[in-house]
Amino acid sequence: MSGPEAADGRDWRVFEATGAAPGGPPPSLLPAPPWRRFRGGPPQPAPPGDEHAALRRLGQVDAVPQLDPDSVDVVNAALLLRRPLLVTGAPGVGKSTLAYLVSRELGLGRVLEWNVVSRTTLRDGLYSHDALGRAQAIAAWRAGLRPREAEAVESPETEEQPPPALGDFITLGPLGTALLPYDRPRVLLVDELDKSDIDLPNDLLHVLENGSYEIPELVRDASDRARVRTSDPGGSADLRQGRVECREFPVVVITSNGEREFPAAFRRRCLPLEMRTPTRDQLLAIVDSHLRVRPPDAEVLVDLFVQRVEAGGTHSLDQLLNAVQLTTAGTFPTDASGRKLVEMLLRDLAKGR
Incomplete structure (x- = not known):
């Protein structure tokens, strides 16, 4: 790479921090480094948009860069290297808005928000399993079978209702949804990670490095495939053997108000960006x-x-x-x-x- 262009002649910068939606086809990212390429499948449909949320965060932006040139370069480096951004700065300086800026400008669809509190665990971000709801559904299914047992003796052709599917009671969280195999990266906002329990940054290491995770309940299930809900309104996804792996690593924007330091192993996997008050x-x-x-x-x-x-x-x-x-x-x-x-x-x- 020499100057502002990559080896194939394309400008390595795809993000200018204007937040202006693309006028035509959205810009495509340069290929990921070999060590950040993933093979998840089958491909998911393009995510929905959410212009209302973008308007609340950004307004009707004009072509005026909202970051200084050095910060724009850091964001572009994170996009090229497929690494999370660790964004620090004073409260209210616009750290979380950066996720919406990237999403709108690159046409990446609805931003997935994971708001972290002291009780948040890695599983909260990946998925939830409504075990109680499933137990009640199975009990109701079994109760519904009993009146038909006598009928089945008289009429062998009576069709038996299948039991409730496990996938109906599993919902992917924001992180879990972002790691689905989309052809273009999703944008994930991990807001105020410094408020988390001390173990959460370390728990995130494996997921951020490998771009994949497993849902143990589905891994143990007899069915090879399961359809689960996602964090997008009305969204669903088909999973194979309880495993999720991305195709394009998501654009991960992690914000911190600097309330504590993160482990070196975690910081190594992120690109740091300190946001200052705009000019x-x-x-x-x-x-x-x-x-x-x-x-x-x-x-x-x-x-x-x-x-x-x-x-x-x-x-x-x-x-x-x-x-x-x-x-x-x-x-x-x-x-x-x-x-x-x-x-x-x-x-x-x-x-x-």
């Missing part, structure tokens, strides 16, 4: 994208927001958007009471209330 021009572009017009006081509020961030305060982008929205709502007061409300919205989050 003044980027903040104005974000305001424009959400409100579609630039209110008269928007620049004043953006300048105030930038000053407070540069002074060492902790502030989030949604504080700025809320302040701009409030000051443009109807007959919002411009006197002391209005200024007091703006001060409340733009308060330093590091100072408690």
Whole structure:
């Protein structure tokens, strides 16, 4: 590779951080490195889109990069190398929004969100098994057979209802769905991994390295195939022998507020990206994208927001958007009471209330 182009003449960068949907066919990624190629099958249908969620997160974006050039290069490196992004930065700086930015710009469909809390386990992300529901369904099935047993003696041709299928009681989680064999990668947002139990990052190592996992309940089942639910609304997938392996490793965006350090073995498998507060021009572009017009006081509020961030305060982008929205709502007061409300919205989050 020399300069900005790969050996075959294609630009290795497919992501520009504008968040603008492709005007034609979505851009294709360069081939994965040999050590990141997987052979999962059969291929899954293309995932559904979710433009409503993208609009809430991004607004009607214009062709204005929302990341600095170095950050854009890190994202492109993660896309090329098929490695997760470990995104750090202050709360509210837009870390989770990056997943929606990539998904919309590359046309990768609905973002799969895995919101991590202290009780989250690896299995929560992979799949859930409704064992109680299955036990109740089997009991009801057996109870329904008894009245027909006498009929079956008189009429041997009576068709027996099959027992409830195990797959009907298994639902793949966000991580499990992202690792299904899609022809193009899914986008998975693992939000606030630093809030997890200390073991979860280590538990993720095998899955992130191998792009595959097994569902023990299906592995032990007599049936060779099972149809299970996925994390997409109304979605389902056919699994063979209880094993899932991706075809294209998903675009994994892992966010962290820096509440603790991750093990070196985990960090080795990720590309680090520290997100900083957007520049003044980027903040104005974000305001424009959400409100579609630039209110008269928007620049004043953006300048105030930038000053407070540069002074060492902790502030989030949604504080700025809320302040701009409030000051443009109807007959919002411009006197002391209005200024007091703006001060409340733009308060330093590091100072408690």
